[in-house]
Every structure is written in structure tokens, then in C-alpha cells.
Amino acid sequence: MPTLLSQIITTIKDSSYLANLATISLMSRVRQILSAANLYNGLGTINVSDVFVLYGCAAAIYFIINFSLSLFVRHLNAQRTEKLL
DSSP, X not given: OHHHXXXXXXHHHHOHHHHHHHHXXXXXXXXXXXXXHHHHSSSSSOOXXXXXXXXXXXXXXXXXXXXXXXXXXXXXXXXXXXXHO
């Protein structure tokens, strides 16, 4: 099981298809939010800080997904190691 999950994480990180698919999906949502940001910030323009915050959040989401999967695999691997001892 840990080997399978490790392979899934590697596939998510390294596969250009999956990485591009997830990145394109996430980035298209960020662009949609940015296109509507000028309606809500009261200035009628998109600020540089809005761009950095939204793309930073997208990067954080991607990191959290991969890091949590990695922690899960480590936990399963530790449990498997305990059972073998």
C-alpha cells in the first residue's frame, strides 16, 4: 500500500499531464477570480498584491495536497514497519 501511494504522489508531481491538468484547472479559477477582482476592490483595477495573493494561495493549495499525501504515505510506511518488527 505505501508503495502504491508513493507512486501516486510521484505521478502527481512528475507527470506532465496530471501536473498540467491540475495546474491549468487551478490557474483558470485564479484567472476567473482576478477578472472579477476589479469589481470588488473598489478601484476598478487589479492590484499587483491581488495577483500575488491569489497565485500564492494556489501554490499553497498544491503544496498542501502533495505534502498531506506524503505524510499519509510516511504514516502508512511507519505502521507497516512496526508490524514487521
